[in-house]
Amino acid sequence: MSDTEHMSELDVLKTENDRYYAFVNLALILAAVTGIELVLVYLPFPSTLIFTVLISLSLFKFIGVIAWFMHLIYDKLILTMAFGTGMVIAFGTYTALLFLLSGEMVAPQEIPGR
Amino acid sequence: MSTTHTTEVINPSVHNDLADLKPEISDLGLRRPDHSKNVIIDWMTTVDHKKIGLMYGAMALFFLLVGGFEALVIRTQLMVPENDLISAQRYNQLFTMHGTTMIFLAIMPLNAAFFNFLVPLQIGARDVAFPRINAFSLWAFVAGALVINFGWLLQALEMFGLFTASGATAGMNDFVPAMGWFGYAPITSTEFTGAGTDFWIMGLQILGVASLSASLNFIVTIINMRAPGMKMMRLPVFTWMTLIVSLLIIFAFPAITVALIQLMFDRVFGTNFFSVGGGGQPILWQHLFWIFGHPEVYILVLPAMGIVSEVLPTFARKPLFGYAIVVFSGAVIGFLGFAVWSHHMFTTGLGKIATAAFSLLTMAIAVPTGVKIFNWVGTLWGGQIRFHAPMIFAIGFVWMFMMGGFSGIMHSSAPADAQQQDSYFVIAHFHYVAIGGILLAIVSGIYYWLPKMIGKMWQGNLNIWVGIFTVVGLNITFFPMHFLGLLGQPRRTHTYLSGFGWESYNMVCTIGSYILAFGVLLLVVDIVRCFRSKQLAGNDPWDARTLEWATSSPPKVYNFAATPIVNARDGFWADKYGPENRKLGEVDESHGIHMPSQSWMPMIASAGFIPLGLGLSLMQAGVPFMGYVAILGLVIIALGISLWALEGPGGYHLHPKKESN
Amino acid sequence: MSLLSLLLISGCDLNTRMSTFTAKGPVAETQLNLFMLTVWVTGFIFLAVGGVYVYVVIRFRDKKDGNESIPSQGHGNPLVEMGLIGVSILLLVIIAVPTLQGIWYTHDVPDDESSLLGSWYTNGDLSEADAKEPFIIRAIGYRWWWEFEYPQLGISTANEMVIPAGRPIHIELRSVDVIHSFWLPKIAGKVDLIPGRANSMWIQAGDTIDAWAKKAEFEGTDNERLLAYEQYLEDEIYDYYYGQCAEYCGDSHARMLFRAHVVKDEDFYAWVNRMDAGHAEAPEGMTWDDWYASYDETPEELTGDVHEGLKLFMGRAKCATCHAVKGNPRAVGVAGPNLTYLAERHSIAAGWLNHRNDDNSVDSEAQLNNFIKWIKDTDEVKPGNLMWKAKGAGIGELDPLLNDEEIRKISLYLQSLQ
């Protein structure tokens, strides 16, 4: 943690101890969410609803790990920018790609003479 | 104030701070190769960004000649219709390797040479953030270049009857890649091409590792290693462009890395990523390639723009017009570049909506590019333009690049592109931006910075002839190609019938290419003459603006005896002409300068790429035992990296005597 | 430089065989117009920016007058920047709007009544479904030749297609091996044939009568109109068009050419009927049944060059294993081009070997030489092609190879396919 560099030993201990609880809570939540996800897919709700919820939950886990375990919320903005740029480009590009390729354009393999 | 063409003689022994230093023992218990008297060992184990830059430059110039030679053979073959100087197969290998060589082995490393040499100097740093990773990038590049070109060796041996493929590979005679520089599936499948494709895949993969590691290094360097006072908005534009290009590289290369892995799996393990029989879609390769490929062309051109943005202000003796907006438009070009990849695929049946979207986004790129052009003109406006060699090429760059950009705009109109795509019109477009743009800028950079790099000054007026021959040659070679394309000549054709009205154009193009090549040859001669020149350059031969000119030429290992404190954009200029409060300051370095230790490990680790790459390629071709060679390569890499980690960073301290000026 | 370009432009003929400057159909015309628009717009910018640039470089050169004072260190001017950005965007909009129109127009066969096959095809019966579709040709790319199939008309040909003038045609693009690209510059820009992908495009040689009349602002009775239109087609459209594969597809990519004969409706119908019937008779007027009876039992009685050529074609030379000749019940190969009415084509080997006279007739002497050359040096004319080596099936793998006499006879037989 870059911000610990300028802290005294004691401050480090204190912040780390504070974070400890955040970590434990997050771990419990992550475990619970994974359990919910597992159950959710079998529930008889409309599939779009389940789909949306699943994606949101996964997003939530994703952000949770990045923000706390990876300290992004504690750290300098530049790191969020470095990672975020990659995320945004990857997400944008591949979402576009997913729409660019469509099943309609798929043709069976052409065999001479058929 | 220093005048141009300083002739003061500096006694090289005065500042020799290294003489009394002895190598230390690393954490592994081995002697570090520091301060070796053996020149070869010294260069092979160096972690000095300046030496690494020079090596990149030398290697890249060599490959520029190789690629240029390949182009000359291509042009000679096309001089007259139905020529049979070389076979179709050889021709196809030549243009594939010409494109690959020029882009990955000539222009990219030439840019890397400038990054390496200049960025730490321009930001007032001692070195890059990770000097050993930097050395690793260099040697990985060399390994990749060797793997890609290995096929030529086999092909040459086969041609002279010294080698025939036998055993599992019996009958194979295509060892050099021949599927075009973008290797569209499915011609890259084992059904259609042989070992050449594997060398290409593995070579590009290794080059990718080299580029990625170098780029990560540069981003960290630029963000973290700046001298005090060197705020982001005070960075020289060249450094800004390096930063943007490095970001483009780290976000663009993974796409092709994965695509190459998938292709390799198709070839080696029979997967179905791109093979139609198993449901694969060859079109996917095109998308993945261009997701990388289009940012790649801006990766090539942005450093060139950076160079020009340094040269023009220096020789107009004015600051860059609209600095902030030039930087910003560079970033916009870079990131818009991720949103236009399908303009290379207008003829693949994208559908109306996608075609329209990519058409418009592509046009949008003209705006930030135009901003740069306008600002360069603005820089010259009201200046005091001195036509020294670097300036001649920079002025040529703006002009020629603009022409290349305009044909890009013609491509961006999708229906018009339907007639242009895969014709010589495209060849004309990108050679204007590549040669008229990038190459001229790089030549300008060479003329500008070589005196800094080697401490010697150019002699005579050969540079004018270089300028005349390259600019005239490039226009004679590539201008007619616009017409060739519109008259229907497709690219990548090893020959053509007479009667289509292409003969005279082709003849003119070929003649032009020889004029161009002669220009390049003169450049090489001029560089050699510069190396042998007796005239010393002095710190600041051009009356320049940025920090690298504040230190000696060539700069000492430690770059700056005392880290400068920057108080203005164009800090060195402000130091010379600015008000008192803008002059450079100095950090107190009484505790000495920490220098990194040299190391064998980067080179050893990257040497492992050679057996890995060749092994995997030949294994797929069916050569026995090659799997083991590949594993050996992996072991070498792992070993190199582990020892590298264990030997520790080391380092020593220098106490340079204060420079006199 | 500009002098040189002027020289090039004025000194050179832009009406060449594959020139995109002489557009002969609405698709190519749209594309050409757009191109010219980009040329004008960028040309204008070139002159404007380039002019200022040259002026600046000359005006502000260092006068060497000993005036060493430093020029004013101006940093920029936001107003100028914004203005220039605005102008750039405006100029781009000028290109963008017609580009969008062009993209929509060139994408699909126009959606109107007269585009349907049923609205103009009067040569025999069409199925209901076919009549309601545009005219379809399936272009299938092989390394290194083209198959052109007319699914609605039940015929198939190779490398030289025959199409009626003034009729929109929907082309389905398919490939059996690698990517090829269909490019007929005077009629339409290219679209790729990508394996595994259902690409298509539309082409049309010359305007339809309505479009033409509108463009020419023709006034007059229907009959006059028809005649004048016919004259326009005669003068400008009926012709022999050159095309080429435009995507690198391996060794002989340079030699993967094709042709389109654009003809009047009646000629097109006649051609279709001939292709449909195929070669109903064996040489010298024998029925195929008789010929095969003799071939199987008393082959020595079939004498004369053509008979002997056909015997070789069916027998030792194995030609029929790869080639189909409609009518001939045993020549039904599919690995190579369909050879029905081969001798009427003006080129072979996918357009590489030509035998066309200027008056649009076939030069039979050159044709014979080309057949001989092709069969003898298949691998030299097109390195790597399947006819020479095909895992044991190629004629380069015959043992012994065909001798000159045999090749001559086969070629003479091929010349009888007309």
Add this chain to the structure above:
Amino acid sequence: MSQTESHDDGHHGLMVKNKKLLMWLFLGSDCMFFGTLISTHLIYRKLHPEEFDPTQLFSLELTSFSTFILLMSSFLMALAVSAMHKGEMKSFRRNVIGVIFFGLIFLGCQVYEFAHFMHEGLNLDTGTFGSTFYLMTGTHGVHVAVGVFWLISMLFYSQSGKMEAHKSAIDVEAAGLYWHFVDIVWIVIFTVVYLIEFIA
């Protein structure tokens, strides 16, 4: 590479350690890397929805379990980094052993899963599904394996006594970032590759 150098953490305007910035940039780049792999898989699922029905093969229970394992390893990793910052070597070592252990379990599950799938007839060359599935999850597995190897090296290095809490904290943190990233990639894969296949 626990000892990647930073010979001079100099005067950085932004006060982020070199190695940390390097690692985050690398992870940003890796987003593109896994983005390519995952999107290839999704694209082929979209193009050939009927080609293969993975619900017959996937065992959600097993995959949920290994997801859980990986999440917990991430938790331990966070604790290990924390311990390192506090200079508590022992606690650091304990947590890292836990991470390694969980990582190995995850790999074990994956090996088992692959073996099972192959036995059931899903191979690398089974249509596009086999190709994309194995390459994507396999690449992730290789990342996990590299992480495990890295942590094991670190463990041994800490045993050798050469590791000083404050100097090496950054190395541990870099390894930690890498490990967490591998975890979040799996979070995505778990949802878009496994779970959504089961939505009725």
